[in-house]
Amino acid sequence: MIKIPGFRSGKMWKKIVAIFGYLMIASVVSTAVNGGESNNSSPITASIKQERQTTDTKTKTPELEKDTASTTIIQGQKLKISYIDVGQADSILIQIPNGKNVLIDAGNNEDADRIISYIKKQGISKLDIIIGTHPHEDHIGALDTVINSFDIEQVIMPKKDSTTQTFKDVITAIQSKGLKITEARAGVKLNLGSEVNALLIAPNSINYDDINNYSAVLKLSYGSNTFLFTGDASEQSENEIINAEFNLKSDVLKVGHHGSNTASSNAFLNKVQPKYAIISVGKGNTYGHPANITIDDLTNIGAKIYRTDLSGTIIAESDGTNITINNIATEIEPRAPAVVAPVTTPTVTTTVTPKQTPQDVTVYITKSGAKYHSDGCRYLSKSRIPISLSKAKTSYSPCSVCNPPR
Amino acid sequence: MKEIRGIIDRFEGDFAVVEFEGRVMKDIPRSNMVSEVKEGDVIFLVDGIYYVDVEETLGRKNEIAKLMENMWE
Numbered sequence: 001m002i003k004i005p006g007f008r009s010g011k012m013w014k015k016i017v018a019i020f021g022y023l024m025i026a027s028v029v030s031t032a033v034n035g036g037e038s039n040n041s042s043p044i045t046a047s048i049k050q051e052r053q054t055t056d057t058k059t060k061t062p063e064l065e066k067d068t069a070s071t072t073i074i075q076g077q078k079l080k081i082s083y084i085d086v087g088q089a090d091s092i093l094i095q096i097p098n099g100k101n102v103l104i105d106a107g108n109n110e111d112a113d114r115i116i117s118y119i120k121k122q123g124i125s126k127l128d129i130i131i132g133t134h135p136h137e138d139h140i141g142a143l144d145t146v147i148n149s150f151d152i153e154q155v156i157m158p159k160k161d162s163t164t165q166t167f168k169d170v171i172t173a174i175q176s177k178g179l180k181i182t183e184a185r186a187g188v189k190l191n192l193g194s195e196v197n198a199l200l201i202a203p204n205s206i207n208y209d210d211i212n213n214y215s216a217v218l219k220l221s222y223g224s225n226t227f228l229f230t231g232d233a234s235e236q237s238e239n240e241i242i243n244a245e246f247n248l249k250s251d252v253l254k255v256g257h258h259g260s261n262t263a264s265s266n267a268f269l270n271k272v273q274p275k276y277a278i279i280s281v282g283k284g285n286t287y288g289h290p291a292n293i294t295i296d297d298l299t300n301i302g303a304k305i306y307r308t309d310l311s312g313t314i315i316a317e318s319d320g321t322n323i324t325i326n327n328i329a330t331e332i333e334p335r336a337p338a339v340v341a342p343v344t345t346p347t348v349t350t351t352v353t354p355k356q357t358p359q360d361v362t363v364y365i366t367k368s369g370a371k372y373h374s375d376g377c378r379y380l381s382k383s384r385i386p387i388s389l390s391k392a393k394t395s396y397s398p399c400s401v402c403n404p405p406r
Numbered sequence: 407m408k409e410i411r412g413i414i415d416r417f418e419g420d421f422a423v424v425e426f427e428g429r430v431m432k433d434i435p436r437s438n439m440v441s442e443v444k445e446g447d448v449i450f451l452v453d454g455i456y457y458v459d460v461e462e463t464l465g466r467k468n469e470i471a472k473l474m475e476n477m478w479e
Contacts, residue, residue, distance in 0.1 A: 109429045137415045137423065137431055159478045163446040163466040164413050164425045171473050180479040211416065211445055260418075286433050287418040 071222055072194045073320040074098065079196070079222040081252075081316045084118050085308040086111040088258065088282025088289070089138035092229060093119060094220065098193045100128040103146065104218065104229050105139040109166060112142035116149050118313070126151035129190055132170065133215045133231030135162035144173035152177060158184040158203055158214040184216035186244060197221045201248075202233055204240040212257060213237040219246065223320020228272060230256040230263065238268040251323055252276045252316050255298070259290020259307075266297060274303045276316070276325055283309035302362055302386030361389045363404050365396055377402035410451040411459070413466070414443060424449070 077097035084091040086107030094102040101124050107115055119127070127150045132140045135157070147155075147170070155174055159181075161167070174181060182188065190198035202217035215231025228250035233241075234257065241248065253274035256263030258281040277298045281289045290307070298305055306314045306325060315326045363372045366383040372392040373380055377399055387396075389405055398404050412424040412432075421433040422443065436443075439456040443449060448463045449456040 109431060137425060137429075157478075159474075161446075161467070161470050161474060162415065163448070163463065163470055164415050165429050166415070166425060168470060168473065169429075171470075171477060175473075175477065181477050183478050286421055289418075 071196055071320070073223045074195060077319075079225070079318045079320075081227060081318075082118070082122075083254065083278045083280055083306075083308060083314040083316075084115060085312045085314075086114060086280070087309075088285040088287070089141065090133070090231070090254075090258075090280045091115050091142075092254065092280075093122070093124075095122060095124070096192055096196055096222075098195045100192050101126065102129045102131065102190070102192070102198075103127050104131045105133055105231070106130075106142040106146045108138050108141040110141070112145035115142050115146060119146075119150065124150070126153070128153045128192065130155055131184065131216050131218065132157040133184075133217075133229075134158055134211055135160055135164075135167045135170075135214075136211065136232065137164060137166045139231065140170050141166060144169040147173040147177060147179075152179060154182060155179055156182045156184050156188070156190075156200075156216060158216060160211065160214045162211075184214075186217075186241075186246075190218070195222065199246075201244070201246040202237050202241050204237070204244055208236065210234050210236065210262075212262065215256075217241065219248070219250065222318050225252075225318040225320060225323055226250040227252045227254075227316070227318075228274070229254045232257040232263070234262045235265045235268070238263065238265050242267060242271055248272045250274055252278065252325075253303070255279045255290070255294065257289075258282075258285075258287075259294045260287070261291035261293050264294050264297060269297055269301050269303075273301065274298070276323070277303040277305045278314055278316070279305065279307045279309075281307055281309045285309075299391075300385055300387060361405050362386050363389050363392050365392060370396060371399040372396040372404055373399045374402040374404040377404075412449055412456075414445050414447050414449060416445055 074097040079097060080095040082093040084093060084107070089107040089111060090105040091107040091111065092104040094104070096102070103119070127146070130143065130146065130152060132143050132155070184200055184203065186200055186202050186204045188200040190200070192198050198218060198220045200216055201219050203214050208214055212232035212234050213236050215233040215237065217231060217233050217237070218229040220227040220229070226249065228248065230253070238256070248268070248271040250272050251274065253272050253276070255277050259279040279290050295305065308314060317324050317326070364375060364377070364380055365372050365385050365387050366379060367385070369379065371379070372387065379399060379401065398406055412426045415423045415425050415431065417423070417436070420436055422436055422439060424432050424434050426432060434456065438454065439449065440458060443456070443458055446463065446467070448459045448466060450459055
């Protein structure tokens with residue numbers, strides 16, 4: 001027989017009252033043990049709090065860097081990325097070998113037909129994820145029409161308003177489809193299957209003065225090939241990405257903000273080390289995009305530059321090991337008057353692989369030195385800036401230690 | 407008389423990209439606007455200069471905020 005208060009008499013109602021009483025005492029004790037935390041503080045909510053805290057204080061979050069896990073390569077199938085020519089705007093279609101599709105941005109208001117017909121031509125009826133990098137019209141212009149024209153699984157956008165009708169129409173379109181929006185912020189992983197790793201690495205803060213800095217920045221990898229999509233992120237966001245120690249190295253860089261001088265800082269480009277740089281920009285735009293300095297910096301870092309204002313839609317394909325860039329001679333978007341490009345054979349696809357003729361061998365210079373060097377020279381330990389041989393020869397002399405090509 | 411009104415979508419260098427009725431976008435030099443204009447402002451044209459309609463800007467901001475409510479998860 002139990003001889004504790006509440007159970008001595010054997011009466012049922014007393015037992016019930018006692019059980020409640022003991023439960024309350026137990027909960028008070030457990031709260032005290034947990035250091036004052038409320039007693040529903042499960043490990044899960046605790047870890048969320050922890051993550052917020054680290055994000056707020058902008059300290060390193062090693063959790064966010066796990067974008068290096070290996071991906072499953074599907075033999076004979078290619079990842080295809082189309083940097084659609086939408087003039088002075090962005091719209092990028094990513095087709096993953098497992099059949100999933102992602103659209104980053106949807107050009108200007110006037111680009112709806114162009115984007116939709118391009119996507120449909122690929123035989124696509126469903127977009128698994130659409131990303132509106134930030135709420136400017138040259139990125140979300142046709143997003144409402146896209147949402148109304150395809151099956152959409154997930155919408156990702158930064159939580160930032162705009163007062164334009166364009167923005168209002170986008171939100172209304174999302175609402176009418178019964179969809180919610182996933183907030184774009186650094187650390188969000190895109191669920192696209194084991195074939196690719198896709199991680200947002202910006203925005204890293206909650207508030208910015210410059211709306212471009214709200215841009216969702218995506219790092220995508222397939223096999224050993226890597227791609228970076230920067231929206232219009234300016235130098236402030238670039239610095240935050242660097243400070244958060246994300247792995248930035250990418251084979252193909254979608255150059256930030258149409259090649260404007262507000263983006264693509266040297267510090268950022270040094271981390272990315274792009275082999276190919278794609279600039280989505282309108283021919284004859286009023287804003288002077290791309291900036292000369294951006295072109296110079298990309299050239300100096302050794303990137304091969306492709307521009308939608310000169311080439312039309314640009315397509316990058318990856319088998320997980322090699323990347324080929326095709327610039328199909330599509331007609332160039334309005335706000336982008338006709339080019340005098342060789343469009344005599346419009347259906348021919350040119351595969352451009354970087355070939356090195358003796359004239360355009362890459363050599364290296366340093367920040368302060370007057371000599372140019374071969375890769376691996378001991379003078380390159382502190383600073384190593386790639387430059388073409390022909391360009392190097394105009395202002396530098398060959399190093400006498402490593403004896404580079406002349 | 408119908409006033410010319412627009413909303414500032416963004417700034418690009420010396421230009422403001424303005425959304426007019428029917429989502430028609432135009433580049434307007436910033437020199438044709440009062441200096442305090444910000445992205446998101448509703449503006450109206452008087453004698454070649456664009457001014458901010460403070461009240462309508464606020465009204466639109468509130469309207470959009472309401473529309474955005476509970477949309478992000």
